[in-house]
Amino acid sequence: MRNARVWALALALLCLVSLAGCGGAEAKKQSAVGFYLDTVITLTAYVDDPAVLEDALAECGRYERLLSRTVEGSDVWRVNHAGGEPVEVSADTLSILDAARQVSERSGGAFDVTIAPVSTMWDFTSGAAALPDADALRAAAERVDYRQVAVDGSAVTLPAGMMIDLGGIAKGYIADAVKAYLEGRGVTSAILSFGGNIVAIGRKPDGTPWKVGIQDIDRPTGAYMLVARNFGGSTVTSGIYERGFELDGTWYHHILDPATGWPVQNELASVTIFSESSMWGDALATAAFALGTEKGAELIEELPGVEAVFIAHDRSVTATSGAEEYLMES
Amino acid sequence: MDRIHGFLRLHVQGRRRVALALLLAACLCASGCARKAPAPAAKVLLDGAPWDGEPVSTAADDLRVYVTLDGDALIDLPFGEAHAVEIVQADGSVNALRLTGEAVFMEHANCENQDCVQMGEVTRDNLELRVMGGFIVCLPHRVSVEVRGE
Numbered sequence: 001m002r003n004a005r006v007w008a009l010a011l012a013l014l015c016l017v018s019l020a021g022c023g024g025a026e027a028k029k030q031s032a033v034g035f036y037l038d039t040v041i042t043l044t045a046y047v048d049d050p051a052v053l054e055d056a057l058a059e060c061g062r063y064e065r066l067l068s069r070t071v072e073g074s075d076v077w078r079v080n081h082a083g084g085e086p087v088e089v090s091a092d093t094l095s096i097l098d099a100a101r102q103v104s105e106r107s108g109g110a111f112d113v114t115i116a117p118v119s120t121m122w123d124f125t126s127g128a129a130a131l132p133d134a135d136a137l138r139a140a141a142e143r144v145d146y147r148q149v150a151v152d153g154s155a156v157t158l159p160a161g162m163m164i165d166l167g168g169i170a171k172g173y174i175a176d177a178v179k180a181y182l183e184g185r186g187v188t189s190a191i192l193s194f195g196g197n198i199v200a201i202g203r204k205p206d207g208t209p210w211k212v213g214i215q216d217i218d219r220p221t222g223a224y225m226l227v228a229r230n231f232g233g234s235t236v237t238s239g240i241y242e243r244g245f246e247l248d249g250t251w252y253h254h255i256l257d258p259a260t261g262w263p264v265q266n267e268l269a270s271v272t273i274f275s276e277s278s279m280w281g282d283a284l285a286t287a288a289f290a291l292g293t294e295k296g297a298e299l300i301e302e303l304p305g306v307e308a309v310f311i312a313h314d315r316s317v318t319a320t321s322g323a324e325e326y327l328m329e330s
Numbered sequence: 331m332d333r334i335h336g337f338l339r340l341h342v343q344g345r346r347r348v349a350l351a352l353l354l355a356a357c358l359c360a361s362g363c364a365r366k367a368p369a370p371a372a373k374v375l376l377d378g379a380p381w382d383g384e385p386v387s388t389a390a391d392d393l394r395v396y397v398t399l400d401g402d403a404l405i406d407l408p409f410g411e412a413h414a415v416e417i418v419q420a421d422g423s424v425n426a427l428r429l430t431g432e433a434v435f436m437e438h439a440n441c442e443n444q445d446c447v448q449m450g451e452v453t454r455d456n457l458e459l460r461v462m463g464g465f466i467v468c469l470p471h472r473v474s475v476e477v478r479g480e
Contacts, residue, residue, distance in 0.1 A: 033467055033474050040445070040467050125443060193461050213459030221450030224459055237461075 027189070027205075036060040037068060037171055037194075038125075045182060045190030046205055052185045056178050063177060066090055067170040069116060069163070079156050080116070080163045086155040094154060096166055096173050099279055103169075104146040107287035107299055112258035116163030117143040121261070124254045129245040131252070132261075141261035172236065172282025175199040179278075191230075196242060196285070198235040199278045211328070215239060217269040217311055225311065227328040234278035235326075238285035239270030239311075255289050266292040267312045273300070274307040274326045284308075293318050374405050375416035387411055393454070395434050397427065398474045409434065409454075409477055423471040434466070434477055441470040452477045 027046040032053035034041045041060055043053050068074045075093040089097075100113040117140040121132035143162050150157040158164060166173075175194045179201055182190055190201040191210050200210045212235045213224035221241075228235055244253035244263070257264045271289040273281040284306065288296030293310045300308040300320045307323035319327065374381040374397075386407040393409035399417065407413055407429060414437075415427040425446065426438040435451035446468035450460075457464050457477060464477035 029478075031463070031465075031476065031478070033465060033476075035467075035469050040462060040465070040469065042462050042465050042467075044463055127442075127444065191463070193463065196461065198461065211459055213456060213461075215461075221448055222452070222456050222460055223450070224456065227459060 032057055034060055036064045037167070037174070039171060039195035040193075041195075042193045043178070043182075043190065044192070045187050045201070047185075047187055047190075052182065052187065055185070056182055059178055059181050060174055063092065063170070063174045066092055067096070067166050067174070069165045069167070075156075076164050076166055079158050082158070084157065084160040086152065086157045088154055089156050091154070092173070092177075093156070093166075094151065096169055096279065097149060097151060097156065097164075099173075100166070100169050100283060101146060101149070103280070103283040103287050106302070107291055109146065109258055110290035111168060111283050111287035112144055112146045113164050113166055113169065114144050114146050114149060114158070114162050115168070115256060115258050116165035117141075117161075118256055118258070118261040119165055119167070120163070122252075122254070122256070124243040124245065124252075127245070129247045129252075131247065137261040141259065144258045144261075168286045169279055169283045171195055171197050172234070172278035172280070175234065175278040175282075194278075196237045196239075197278050197282055198230060200230045200232050200234075202232045214272050214309065214311070215241065215270065217241060217313070217315070225315070226309065226317070228272065228274070228309075228326045229328055230274075230326075233274065233276045234281040235272065235274055236278060236281035236285045237270055237272040238289050241269070255286060257290060264290045266290075267314070268293060268296075268310055269313050270311045271296065272309045272311075274309075274323065276305055280306065371402065371419065372399050372404065373418040375414075375418065376405070377414050378416075381405060386413070393457075393477055393479050395427075395429060396476045396478065398476075400472045401474070404473075417471075417473055419471065423473075425468055425471055425473045427466075427475060434475065436466050436468065436475070439468055439471065441468055443470060445469065446471075446473070 027048050030047055030050050030053055031044040034057040043056055045053060065071055066075050069076050071077060075089040079087045103111045121137055121140055148159050148162055171194045175192060175197045178192060179199050183201060188202045189205050192199045198212050203209055209229040209231045212228045212230050214226040214228055214237060216223040216225040238255060240253035244251055253263045255264045268289055271285050273285045275281040288299055288308055291299060297320055300306055307320045307326060309323055310318040389408055391408035391410045394406050395409055396406045397404045410431050412431045413429045417425045424440050425436060428435055428437040433451040433453045436446040439446050446466055449466045452464055466475040
């Protein structure tokens, strides 16, 4: 009896001690998974308080409700359903539209947020291999033109019949925003994954850069052709293997040419962009891919602090002038 | 750009977590207020037989494989052992996870998008290089697999 009481007391004390130990400032590796914008999001950070990552995922949800094309009442949904009338949107949406316009202009329309009439005609996710009607696709492509997006103050006007889809840029914007949010909560070491967008905070706790594998274009997912360093910035890869289907010997992938509505057909299999901003990296990966190696590399060389690696179907690798510091021997 | 799935999970790493859990369990038992464990949300088959809930292997391993359903821990195993894990839910959802001792991958799932199967394998070599780190996630079935170290 007495022994039992002593044991109970000892255990209770141990509980208190170990609970108190958990409240210390020592940061532990923690991770969280969420699903937003059709993408699996994984957050891995060295933090003491697990609520920080939960709160960061809640932020993702907030942005999704703002930027999703399909969530009723989102900024994008309201612009698309306004029938040509001006719509007041958030500062977030305005920032994204501004960056999107710049990438569109610099790439001669190779990246275009008004791609939705075309992209909604394709189904790259369900596994069904079906082509859209060619005439309908051609007609839809005529309703793709970023120059028709009019911004006046915080009001956005889009001609009736046109549609915006921020799919090629919003993930990057949210990645940047979540990174800033975590930094604001005191996180100094983290790696965040938003589909093809990887964003890091600082370095690994041992002081070395984060490492990001660049998918081998001919091998199963998880086999890497190159290994890239990430020094606390953004690494975005856009590749034809990510989403698509095969039909009659042709691989139809998700990177669509805004001019024709068909998947971009050139020598490239993937483009990886190294940059500070993942929003820019996201849009530039698509733009550079659509432009092809030569013109894509020219575009990237014009931009300070942005580098790229192009991988062609024949496995040849082309890197921009400053990309070397990001690439590791593998 | 689609709907939200309220699916998230946090993991605390380290021995402290295990120690804390053990101590809390001990405390609850000692104080006589241990609650009955909720009924498991899914059946787990380990190497073809219903899993009895006993910890899988006590062999020391620097990596473990943690399987969760709806964010709740289901089973965890040492990375370095070969096992077949099948997660069968009441609605007929099945995920078959394979551990070879050197790799972990989703061998089969009857989900609609097959994303989890296409996420490929997690190995020691690609663990920190993969886009999703040590994760393999089946969103339609709310099953998450994570390979992580102590």
